[in-house]
Amino acid sequence: MVNFGFTEEQELIKKSVREWCAKNLPIEKVREMDTKQQVPRETVKGMADLGILLPTVPEEHGGAGLDWVSACIIAEEMGYADVTIAIPAGFQVVEGGWGHDIDKYCSEKVRKEYIQPAIRGEKFVGIATTEPGGGSDVAAFKCTAKKEGDEWILNGEKAYISGTEECKEWGGGFWILARSGPAPPGKPHRNMTGFFLPFEAPGVEISKRYDDMGRMALSCGAFTMKDVRLSDEYVVGEVDKGFYPTMEGFDNARILISCSAVGVAQRVLEIGMEYIKERKAFGRPIGKFEGIQFELADLYAKNEAIRTLCYKVAWMVDQREKGKMKSLELAKWISYCKLLAPWHALKCAETAMIWLGAWGYTKECPLEMAYRGLMSYCVGAEGAINIQRIVIGRELLGREFVPYK
Ligand SMILES: Cc1cc2nc3c(=O)[nH]c(=O)nc-3n(C[C@H](O)[C@H](O)[C@H](O)COP(=O)(O)OP(=O)(O)OC[C@H]3O[C@@H](n4cnc5c(N)ncnc54)[C@H](O)[C@@H]3O)c2cc1C
Numbered sequence: 001m002v003n004f005g006f007t008e009e010q011e012l013i014k015k016s017v018r019e020w021c022a023k024n025l026p027i028e029k030v031r032e033m034d035t036k037q038q039v040p041r042e043t044v045k046g047m048a049d050l051g052i053l054l055p056t057v058p059e060e061h062g063g064a065g066l067d068w069v070s071a072c073i074i075a076e077e078m079g080y081a082d083v084t085i086a087i088p089a090g091f092q093v094v095e096g097g098w099g100h101d102i103d104k105y106c107s108e109k110v111r112k113e114y115i116q117p118a119i120r121g122e123k124f125v126g127i128a129t130t131e132p133g134g135g136s137d138v139a140a141f142k143c144t145a146k147k148e149g150d151e152w153i154l155n156g157e158k159a160y161i162s163g164t165e166e167c168k169e170w171g172g173g174f175w176i177l178a179r180s181g182p183a184p185p186g187k188p189h190r191n192m193t194g195f196f197l198p199f200e201a202p203g204v205e206i207s208k209r210y211d212d213m214g215r216m217a218l219s220c221g222a223f224t225m226k227d228v229r230l231s232d233e234y235v236v237g238e239v240d241k242g243f244y245p246t247m248e249g250f251d252n253a254r255i256l257i258s259c260s261a262v263g264v265a266q267r268v269l270e271i272g273m274e275y276i277k278e279r280k281a282f283g284r285p286i287g288k289f290e291g292i293q294f295e296l297a298d299l300y301a302k303n304e305a306i307r308t309l310c311y312k313v314a315w316m317v318d319q320r321e322k323g324k325m326k327s328l329e330l331a332k333w334i335s336y337c338k339l340l341a342p343w344h345a346l347k348c349a350e351t352a353m354i355w356l357g358a359w360g361y362t363k364e365c366p367l368e369m370a371y372r373g374l375m376s377y378c379v380g381a382e383g384a385i386n387i388q389r390i391v392i393g394r395e396l397l398g399r400e401f402v403p404y405k
Contacts, residue, residue: 004308006073013066014073020050021081027366033217034084034369039166041121044091048121052078053091054099056321061103062116068252068317071096072259072310079263083366085373086217088260090124093382094162097253098127102175102196105237105245110196114173124172127249128158128197132222135160135380136387137404138177138246139188143225145178145195152235154178154195154228157207162381164206164221173198175249176225177242194242196234203228214372248327251334253382255317258310258337261377265303265345268370272296272352275359292355299348306344310337332395335388342377343385349374 006014024046033039047053052074057063066074075092082088095118102125103115117123131141143156158176167173174197181191197204208222237245273296276287286292313333319325349371353360360367378385394402 004311006069010070010073013070014077016050017052017074017077018080020046021077025081025087027083030082030084030369031363031366033082033086035216037216037219039087039090039217041170043087044121047087047091048119053121054095054103054115054119054125056096056100057103057115057119061111063103063119068255068321069311069314072255072314075256075259076263076266076307079260080267081263083264083267083370083373084215084217085260085264085370085376086215088263089215089257089373089376089381090126090163090166090218092260093253093256094126095124097256098175098249099125100252101245101249102236104248105194106196107233107235109233110236114196114198118172122170124163124166124170126161126163126167126172126174127253128161128174128176128223129246130158130160132157132159136384138243139183139192141177141179141192143176143178145180145193147180150231152193152195152230152232154197154203154225154230157222157224159208159222160210160220160380161222162215162218162220164223165209165219167199168206171200173201175236175246177246180240180242189243191240192242192246193239194236194245195230196236197225197228197230198234199223201228201230213375214369215376216372244327247331250383251317251320251327251330254334254338255310255313257377257382258306258341259314261341261345261374262303262307262310264370264374265299265306265341265348268345268349268352268367269296269300269303271365271367272348272355275352275356279357286355295351295355299344299351302344303348306337306340310341313337332392335391338377338383339385339388339392342374346371346374346378 051064055064055066056071059065078088078092118125146153176195176197177192180193184190203226206221206223210220212220277285279286316330349367353367359365
């Protein structure tokens with residue numbers, strides 16, 4: 001029999017995160033973070049104390065050992081509170097999604113020195129696959145890793161990376177993917193190796209901070225690696241087979257961001273509903289006009305449908321973790337969520353802004369922050385929209401229909 005309810009423990013997590021956010025992340029605080037372009041350290045510490053940083057890392061590795069449905073509940077609640085998506089992006093999606101992946105495949109040294117401090121809110125861990133030449137075509141990346149004696153020598157540049165300034169200031173590092181050997185003909189994803197790059201390693205230098213349009217409280221930058229020397233202990237996963245755990249990391253991050261987007265959509269629709277019930281035009285609340293009410297009905301119904309889909313897929317990620325489902329079986333389901341959730345949330349924010357009229361266009365109103373933040377997940381972060389379509393098309397029609405082959 002199908003059971004669509006959360007467990008008692010999951011309900012409790014939802015309640016405690018909602019209460020923590022109401023107290024610690026009111027919309028005025030979110031506006032302040034957006035303006036000052038910084039997430040306060042005490043906010044991050046508070047999340048650590050609540051046990052919601054990298055929440056799926058197993059207890060035996062120093063984490064809370066939560067399941068993925070619970071992690072998605074946290075991501076949704078954080079999106080509901082921080083509609084700019086800066087906190088959900090940095091601390092649920094990047095650290096929570098990719099941190100889980102690093103922990104799963106890294107050495108004990110990396111776990112102790114980086115993952116466990118990140119769980120305590122003391123360091124930042126992120127993901128750096130994108131390069132200046134592009135992000136979608138992972139197999140075409142140019143960063144190199146060459147083995148010399150006992151050491152790996154890394155060279156290249158990573159671009160549009162979330163959390164570069166936090167990593168520099170707090171300490172931490174990034175999962176990176178580098179070419180460790182020539183690609184065999186027709187197999188460009190082979191001979192790539194994953195590494196954990198400590199940001200303090202000699203040869204690592206931030207080359208840029210982007211002046212993004214949204215998610216202002218979380219930095220986004222580029223960095224170069226010049227003859228960075230790392231021992232085998234920094235290899236994540238198997239040498240030359242880094243592509244596969246990287247795809248797993250994308251799946252983790254994509255389901256989390258989809259749930260955050262559902263949370264933002266819920267919040268902006270609530271802001272919209274409050275307004276259309278109060279605001280009067282032509283002698284009645286504008287919510288009485290079908291032109292507005294029907295838009296609300298359509299957007300709300302679709303968000304409920306996307307939420308249901310996302311939690312089904314979160315449950316599937318739990319099945320993957322239990323070894324009951326293969327990553328490849330999950331791929332199209334994850335892409336359904338990433339394709340639908342951020343765009344729908346953006347549509348909700350845009351429509352609510354229209355309902356609120358001139359007020360919706362001001363910075364006194366939170367909707368514009370949501371719009372700016374959501375756009376990052378539509379243009380590219382954690383995989384561009386057309387890449388989701390390619391994954392879905394590939395899984396439905398077969399590999400011979402992949403457009404770029
Ligand atoms: C705010 C923000 C934060 C980010 N943080 C990180 C991070 O922490 N770590 C990280 O590694 N990266 C990060 N990124 C980068 C992100 O992963 C990339 O933007 C994404 O992978 C897309 O790469 P691109 O921007 O180079 O676009 P490209 O790959 O150059 O694609 C450009 C456009 O072409 C389309 N396209 C590409 N190929 C095809 C095709 N075959 N068919 C049809 N259309 C196609 C894409 O959909 C896209 O619209 C971040 C991006 C943003 C905006």
